[in-house]
Amino acid sequence: MVQIPNQPVPPSPAQRPVPTSADVARLAGVSRATVSYVLNNTSAVRISEPTRRRVHEAAKDLGYVPHAAARSLRAGHSRMVLMPAPAVPVGPLYSRFFSELQGALGRLDYTVVQYGSAGLHGDEAARAWAELRPVAVLVPGSGLGPQGVAVLKRSGARAVVTLGPERVEGAHALLMDHDRVGHSAGVHLAARGRRRVGVVVPEEPGLEIFSRPRLEGVRRALGGTGATTTELPLAYEEEAAARLAARWRELGLDGVFAYNDEYAMLLMRALQDAGIAVPEETAVVGADDLMLGRLLRPRLSTVHIELPSGRDLAELVDRAVREPGAGPETHEVLGARVVHRDSS
Amino acid sequence: MVQIPNQPVPPSPAQRPVPTSADVARLAGVSRATVSYVLNNTSAVRISEPTRRRVHEAAKDLGYVPHAAARSLRAGHSRMVLMPAPAVPVGPLYSRFFSELQGALGRLDYTVVQYGSAGLHGDEAARAWAELRPVAVLVPGSGLGPQGVAVLKRSGARAVVTLGPERVEGAHALLMDHDRVGHSAGVHLAARGRRRVGVVVPEEPGLEIFSRPRLEGVRRALGGTGATTTELPLAYEEEAAARLAARWRELGLDGVFAYNDEYAMLLMRALQDAGIAVPEETAVVGADDLMLGRLLRPRLSTVHIELPSGRDLAELVDRAVREPGAGPETHEVLGARVVHRDSS
Structure with missing residues (x-):
């Protein structure tokens, strides 16, 4: 980083003590309880308009901001929905899903917090999340066990929702079984008459769960059809794809499911550069239905993946928070269907 | 969503009261202060090994988890670094940057929290963030003003860091001026002899700040060279790109900077489909240096963007937290250089 010469150092407001509700009460000449009633807009208690105004003015003069933590300590719970932040860079599909979920929960007056628990796993991570006393926790991926769910619930979480391949005892489950994605691709390749099918498995860490x-x-799709499945480890690099393409005829494959569209685009280019005709000699199928796949020639066939809508998920969370005793719901939420274009 | 029939409803642990440190103290037969000393691993107070063991066992039996909020109320600050979550789906560059930053701050024992403040803007958003009492706040984009910085500092934030085009009074600034990205592309196109340059401006909302x-x-790059600049609004859709390509010759453009690689790939395909030779008739330049751009023919020229490393940024945050009175630092962190391939 290039540092630019500093501006003159102004007196830092951070040095002043943080104003508390007691300071506001003193300045306004009222009790702390009155400050709390006014600033939290409690309708249960009648407070005169001039008193309200005095409290608001004192809070403004002092620059007082209520402490969410103190408020949640008093209320016993927060409006915070906690989601562990993904440990690997996310794709456009997840990024869009998360934006939508965040908007939908925001409209229901929840605050969504993505928590970066790098290096923590399973129940240890659950303890770290529990310390923030979220009212609900959404856990993508696997790794959270029944112990972790219990820790979260004992610390006051009214709803724990997992998004992953399996149910976890005590938690609501949005089942996202990526087996379906591969299964659709396999059924499609078999229907296109392919008998020796390669499957790209990215070498980048963190993607194994998909x-x-x-x-x-x-x-599973090819089982019993007599077709074979060959695992193809591949790093997301041009050189790695060129090396794989160079031994393609030796492998004798006539079809490939390339994990997702990005790996498919990489591999298809390498196969074409190595003189292998797509789809005649080898059919290529990706997943995610990215727009870029349509720009290639041949246009890329892909598995279109349906994630749950942010709004449906937000409503599930809200229902679960309102009725914490209602017992866990289980939903199948991952849809997968092949979009057949020209590469297969 | 397809609902799967519910499992039998188990008694929900959420119905039981949340155990507190007072419960742990009662079960262990010690004071609350002792519980706090033991569980926070305070070395200032000598506590016998059997007592420590009793406290840990009681905490475990009850499923007690310390309350981060209560702890930060006592300590006056937290280890929480708050970042507003982006309101638009993010690209791979930002996603990688955020993962790296999260890991680097985690290693320095901070917890990174992405806060979804959908619908809040400017100083109003700052107040919402302040309620969580973060020790540091990293604000991408623009919108936070000096008032917001002051609110955050008064609520106990020791460091406020903006990542955007301008300095904000009282905050550390990582200046990310995207003008540089366009400037590099413009200089390159002029050097390639292009005189009528189009610039794609995405129609998708939220991207204006870039x-x-x-x-x-x-x-700025073309000013004084006699070359013209034409603004080209474009939605990220094949049909929109085809419409733009259909009136390309009418526009009379011989070069285009297409905002980023994704828009560049979209537009280049549409131009090729409309019979316009790239780069002979029109040069195309993207930005972000995505690997996919190298897979196209012609290979896409692009502006490679250097973001600050997560580690450098984490160190800046840590330094600022340790020395809150040290005065704001300003760094120029966005680097931009053209990678010349075959499309220009």
């Missing part, structure tokens, strides 16, 4: 079930899904 | 300065950067 790539393993996708591979299993292809295996 | 697209406006990029456009200005091209204008």
Whole structure:
């Protein structure tokens, strides 16, 4: 980083003590309880308009901001919905899903907080999340066990929702089984007459929770058809794709499910550069239905993945928070269907 | 969503009261202060090994988790670094930057929290963030003013860091001026002899904070050279790109800076489909240096953007938290250089 010469140092407001509700009460000449009633807009207590005005003015003069933590300590719970932040960079599909969820929960007056618990796993991570006393926790991926769910509930979380391949005892489950993605691709390739099918498994860490079930899904689709499945580890680099393409004929594959559209685009270019005709000699199928796949020639066939809508998920969270005793719901939320274009 | 029939409803642990440190103290037969000393690992107070063990066992039996909010109320500050979550889906560059930053801050023992303040703007958003009492706040984009910085500092934030085009009084500034991205592209296109340059401005909302300065950067680069700059609004859709390509010759453009690689790939395909030779008739330049741009033919020229490293930024935050009175630092952190391939 290039540092630019500093401006003159102004007196830092951080040095002054943080104003509290007691300071506001003193300046306004009222009790702390009155400050709390006014600033939290409590309708249960009648407070005169001039008193309200005095409290608001004192809070403004002092620059007082209520402390969410103190408020949640008093109320016993917060409006915070906590989601662990993904440890790997996310794709456009997840990014869009998260924006939508955040907007939908915001409209229901929840605050969504993504919590970066780098290096923590399973129940240890659950303890770290519990310390923030969220009212609901949404956990993508796997790793949270029944112990972790219990820790979260004992610390006051009214709803724990997992988004992953399996149910976890005590939690609501949005089942997202990526086996389906591979299965759709496998069924499609078999229907296109392919008998020796490769499956790309990214070498980048953190993607196993998606790539393993996708591979299993292809295996399941081809089981009993006499077609074979070959696992193809691949790093997301041009050189790695060129090396794989160079031994393609030796592998004798006539079709490939390439994990997602990005790996598919990478591999298809390498196959074309190595003189292998797509789809005649090898059919290529991606996943995610990115627009860029339509720009290639041949246009890329892909598995279109349906994630749950942010609004549906927000409503599930809200229902679960309102009725914490209602018992866990389980929903199948991952849809997968092949979009057949020209590469297969 | 397809609902799967419910499992039998187990008694919900959420119905039981949340255990407190007073419960732990009672079960262990010690004072609350002792519980706090033991669980916070305070070394200032000598506590016998059997007592420590009793406290830990009682906490475990009750499923007690310390309350981060209560702890930060006592300590006066937290280890929470708050970042507003982006309101628009993010690209791979930002996603990677955020993962890296999160890891680097985690290693320095901070917890990174992305806060979804959908619908809040400027100083109003600052008040919402302040309620969580973060020790540091990282604000991407523009919108936070000196008032907001002051609110955050008065509520105990020791460091406020903006990542955007301008300094904000009282905050550390990581200046990210996207003008530079457009400027590099403009200089390159002029050097390639292009005289009538189009600049794609995405129609998708939320991207103006990047697209406006990029456009200005091209204008600045071409100013005084006699070359013209034409603003080209474009939605990220094949049909929109085809419509733009259909009137390309009428526009009379011989070069285009297409905002980023994704819009560039979209537009380049549409131009090729409309029979316009790239780069002979029109040069195309993207930005972000995505790997996919290298897979196209012709290979896409692009502006490579250097973001600050997560580690550098984490160190700046840590330094600022330790020395809150040290006065704001300003760093120029956005680097931009053209990677010349075959499309220009």
